[in-house]
Amino acid sequence: MASQQSQALTDMYRDWTGRMGTGTMQLPEIRAMFEGWGDLATEPEDMEYAEINLGGVRCLRAMEKGLDDKMRVLLCFHGGGFVCGSVDSHRKMFAHIAKKMGCKAAIVDYDRTPDNRHPGILNQCVAAYADLLAKGYKPEHIAFIGDSAGGNLSISVLVLAKLLGYPMPAATIPLSPWLDMEPTAETMQTKADVDAFVEPDAVRFMASMYLDAGQDPSGPLASPLYADLSGLPPMLIQVGGHEALLGDSERLEANARKAGVDVTLQVFPEMQHVFQLMAGKAPEADEAIDKIVAWAKPALGL
DSSP states (O other): OOOSTTHHHHHHHHHHHHHHTTSOOOHHHHHHHHGGGGGSSOOOTTEEEEEEEETTEEEEEEEETTOOOTTOEEEEEOOSTTTSOOHHHHHHHHHHHHHHHTSEEEEEOOOOTTTSOTTHHHHHHHHHHHHHHHTTOOGGGEEEEEETHHHHHHHHHHHHHHHTTOOOOSEEEEESOOOOSSOOOTHHHHTTTTOSSOOHHHHHHHHHHHSOTTOOTTOTTTSGGGSOOTTOOOEEEEEETTOTTHHHHHHHHHHHHHTTOOEEEEEETTOOTTGGGGTTTOHHHHHHHHHHHHHHHHHHTO
């Protein structure tokens, strides 16, 4: 049974969907509302933050004070449908993970759509990765992590980087990934009664903001469910059992396994979209982060 603490995310999502359902909210208001994600987690102690530049893209570095990070880094892609979310809304979640991992996090502050439509965001994220390599980070000492739309990037950035000839990082960790611009998963219907946030019309709206008219919604760099996943690094997928997007994670696991990728899928019963955002407050979030750390530390040689 879901913990009482985890109810905070469900309540927040129901409030958000009710407010957006009026059809009167403008994009600045929606973006401001989504910053509420940052209120769900505790403030991780003894962390320091600094703005850095990777490949011409502003990023936020999060690192425990006094850490000898041994040049290990999590390259983090925040969620929000490519439209909302920010380094601020996701800072605490990624910092909790990096602190427990014993490495630094670099959270990419990509320019959001509709001002930066596909493939602009993807290109910025690949540029950030390429700059880490140019700065001397070994690919086996880098892991990707992202949630929702950022979970899409944690796969699509790999696909594009592979096409461009860059070496693969040590691992990738998509959290509640949104991988299909056309919400075709059966769970979009079968989980409709229990998912408090994600529903097909909202997915289509976000996709319309991300893609230009005439772009193929099933293109492999927009919807990486249709990409060639061969040669990708080990992958840990986490998703909530109440998510309408559960089917995206299940299909990603099946496709990755078929392509020969070392893939692990962890489904957390009764959890909502990106429940890890409740780090430090909900036991399910802390359990999920502990599982991320246990899986990823060996991959990074920590």
